[in-house]
Amino acid sequence: xxxxxxxxxxxxxxxxxxxxxxxxxxxxxxxxxxxxxxxxxxxxxxxxxxxxxxxxxxxxxxxxxxxxxxxxxxxxxxxxxxxxxxxxxxxxxxxxxxxxxxxxxxxxxxxxxxxxxxxxxxxxxxxxxxxxxxxxxxxxxxxxxxxxxxxxxxxxxxxxxxxxxxxxxxxxxxxxxxxxxxxxxxxxxxxxxxxxxxxxxxxxxxxxxxxxxxxxxxxxxxxxxxxxxxxxxxxxxxxxxxxxxxxxxxxxxxxxxxxxxxxxxxxxxxxxxxxxxxxxxxxxxxxxxxxxxxxxxxxxxxxxxxxxxxxxxxxxxxxxxxxxxxxxxxxxxxxxxxxxxxxxxxxxxxxxxxxxxxxxxxxxxxxxxxxxxxxxxxxxxxxxxxxxxxxxxxxxxxxxxxxxxxxxxxxxxxxxxxxxxx
Amino acid sequence: xxxxxxxxxxxxxxxxxxxxxxxxxxxxxxxxxxxxxxxxxxxxxxxxxxxxxxxxxxxxxxxxxxxxxxxxxxxxxxxxxxxxxxxxxxxxxxxxxxxxxxxxxxxxxxxxxxxxxxxxxxxxxxxxxxxxxxxxxxxxxxxxxxxxxxxxxxxxxxxxxxxxxxxxxxxxxxxxxxxxx
Numbered sequence: 001x002x003x004x005x006x007x008x009x010x011x012x013x014x015x016x017x018x019x020x021x022x023x024x025x026x027x028x029x030x031x032x033x034x035x036x037x038x039x040x041x042x043x044x045x046x047x048x049x050x051x052x053x054x055x056x057x058x059x060x061x062x063x064x065x066x067x068x069x070x071x072x073x074x075x076x077x078x079x080x081x082x083x084x085x086x087x088x089x090x091x092x093x094x095x096x097x098x099x100x101x102x103x104x105x106x107x108x109x110x111x112x113x114x115x116x117x118x119x120x121x122x123x124x125x126x127x128x129x130x131x132x133x134x135x136x137x138x139x140x141x142x143x144x145x146x147x148x149x150x151x152x153x154x155x156x157x158x159x160x161x162x163x164x165x166x167x168x169x170x171x172x173x174x175x176x177x178x179x180x181x182x183x184x185x186x187x188x189x190x191x192x193x194x195x196x197x198x199x200x201x202x203x204x205x206x207x208x209x210x211x212x213x214x215x216x217x218x219x220x221x222x223x224x225x226x227x228x229x230x231x232x233x234x235x236x237x238x239x240x241x242x243x244x245x246x247x248x249x250x251x252x253x254x255x256x257x258x259x260x261x262x263x264x265x266x267x268x269x270x271x272x273x274x275x276x277x278x279x280x281x282x283x284x285x286x287x288x289x290x291x292x293x294x295x296x297x298x299x300x301x302x303x304x305x306x307x308x309x310x311x312x313x314x315x316x317x318x319x320x321x322x323x324x325x326x327x328x329x330x331x332x333x334x335x336x337x338x339x340x341x342x343x344x345x346x347x348x349x350x351x352x353x354x355x356x357x358x359x360x361x362x363x364x365x366x367x368x369x370x371x372x373x374x375x376x377x378x379x380x381x382x383x384x385x386x387x388x389x390x391x392x393x394x395x396x397x398x399x400x401x402x403x404x405x406x407x408x409x410x411x412x413x414x415x416x417x418x419x420x421x422x
Numbered sequence: 423x424x425x426x427x428x429x430x431x432x433x434x435x436x437x438x439x440x441x442x443x444x445x446x447x448x449x450x451x452x453x454x455x456x457x458x459x460x461x462x463x464x465x466x467x468x469x470x471x472x473x474x475x476x477x478x479x480x481x482x483x484x485x486x487x488x489x490x491x492x493x494x495x496x497x498x499x500x501x502x503x504x505x506x507x508x509x510x511x512x513x514x515x516x517x518x519x520x521x522x523x524x525x526x527x528x529x530x531x532x533x534x535x536x537x538x539x540x541x542x543x544x545x546x547x548x549x550x551x552x553x554x555x556x557x558x559x560x561x562x563x564x565x566x567x568x569x570x571x572x573x574x575x576x577x578x579x580x581x582x583x584x585x586x587x588x589x590x591x592x593x594x595x596x597x598x599x600x601x602x603x
Contacts (some may be wrong), residue, residue: 015544015549018550018570019552019570020545020550020552020570021553021569021571022571034540069575070574070575070577070578071574073576073577075585077586078585078586078590078592080594081592082592114438160555193496201543204520221508240464240465240522241548241549242549242550243462243465243466243467243548243549243550245465245467249522254522256522261522261526262526265455333529348579352507353437353438354437354442354530355438356440356468356518356528356530358467358520358528365467365520367467367468367518369468369470369516369518373470373477373478373506379472379477380472380473380514382468384467384468384518388553388554389550390555391553391554392550411592420574421576
């Protein structure tokens with residue numbers, strides 16, 4: 001039987017042992033009669049949802065911690081097994097409700113990989129464009145709420161001002177502000193409205209200035225710097241060992257972004273920078289988020305340029321066995337009506353097989369493992385949730401911190417509890 | 423590039439541009455340690471279970487695709503009746519490994535288990551396996567030997583059954599409505 005090494009996993013690590021996600025009280029350092037156990041959550045406003053942390057305090061210092069999750073477990077993966085692929089696309093968006101389009105995209109890409117269906121160029125560019133807008137949206141919510149928790153209340157209004165502009169764009173394109181269900185197997189649900197291009201370009205122009213404003217508010221704020229610098233440390237080795245991804249990894253000095261390292265969609269055709277910071281503290285995670293918003297705005301701008309050239313081209317593949325026929329054909333064509341009826345009621349069949357698709361969502365590697373038995377419903381869907389991985393680093397990050405810093409650290413991990421609990 | 427010389431590998435499958443190593447469950451830690459140290463798969467992206475109870479019983483219709491897309495006019499492109507390939511055992515534990523380096527790669531490691539069979543924990547290889555294995559235990563009832571804290575994670579501690587098993591009914595939890603006695 002394999003047994004954990006008695007002392008530590010490797011030299012210099014801060015990962016607790018024997019259980020890597022639980023920080024146990026060290027009786028040599030803390031007199032046990034002084035320990036106060038506090039229940040932090042599940043309904044504490046700064047736990048980003050329903051996260052419960054059981055914290056052992058020695059004075060103000062965090063001596064022990066264990067995280068309890070599962071309060072938002074809704075069984076998405078089980079429910080999806082009884083829905084056709086066509087209906088199932090609605091579910092993943094609710095998992096990570098801040099970067100909804102990333103989850104939607106990864107599920108659609110997994111189905112397409114099994115089907116072997118090609119999407120039109122326009123659909124791919126639009127998927128990229130919306131994914132990047134979604135990344136900005138998710139980072140803005142993170143920035144607003146995290147700053148709010150540390151006391152920078154005004155940030156919340158600034159961040160939500162720009163967030164609303166992005167939601168306006170989503171509404172214009174898809175008809176809904178969140179949970180858009182705009183990506184379909186084969187392409188997009190509808191063509192891009194004419195007003196989108198100018199408004200998206202305007203947002204891409206405005207966004208870097210907005211980020212400058214945020215940094216102006218925070219980077220010279222002594223309280224913000226005091227509360228974020230040197231807090232919640234995570235080394236590069238520990239981040240890799242704990243399976244971290246996304247901003248967590250890049251703030252710890254690991255240059256890893258799936259958009260660059262394993263390009264999907266057309267990410268190899270656009271020009272953007274991947275920010276990497278080396279201190280692995282809360283401040284660096286904040287800097288990564290800020291720089292990523294600038295990079296995303298650049299990508300949006302390049303996508304809009306390409307999309308403008310592709311005006312009038314198809315937005316969804318012409319494959320009548322998988323894609324719904326155009327609405328106007330239903331009144332005149334018997335075959336179209338049959339196809340429409342079959343796809344909606346029975347669903348399309350996906351060949352037997354298993355695939356794993358991973359994309360870079362706002363919080364890191366968002367993966368979808370899909371097993372098909374050849375029928376119209378998935379046999380098994382598993383989402384690799386970046387927030388789930390991020391929360392595993394809590395015990396490592398809060399070593400030798402104070403209870404007040406715990407709030408800043410938990411926020412910097414950027415967990416979305418819907419994503420953690422699924 | 424497909425990793426070679428991995429201890430305990432029973433079968434190597436290449437499909438959809440992905441590599442799957444089917445590993446003898448008794449040698450999973452050995453295989454994973456080799457993949458981490460010799461092949462450089464330093465990140466465990468995900469661990470999950472799959473329940474294949476009832477696989478192939480419905481004799482579903484599948485269709486044949488081509489690599490570049492499907493020819494709709496080709497015979498048998500829809501409605502081609504076939505039974506999916508049978509699976510050796512009921513449960514599978516699937517590990518998705520990732521190499522975070524200048525030469526990125528992914529590999530899937532799979533171990534087949536019968537109901538009630540146990541498998542060694544890979545927490546000593548990758549600490550990231552901790553919660554993932556707890557989740558797999560919680561939802562599928564697969565026991566990971568040597569796991570430092572194998573308790574339920576998503577479901578309540580006193581929950582009965584493992585919800586993602588195929589014999590666990592959907593909607594199986596009775597709901598009490600207001601006004602009911």
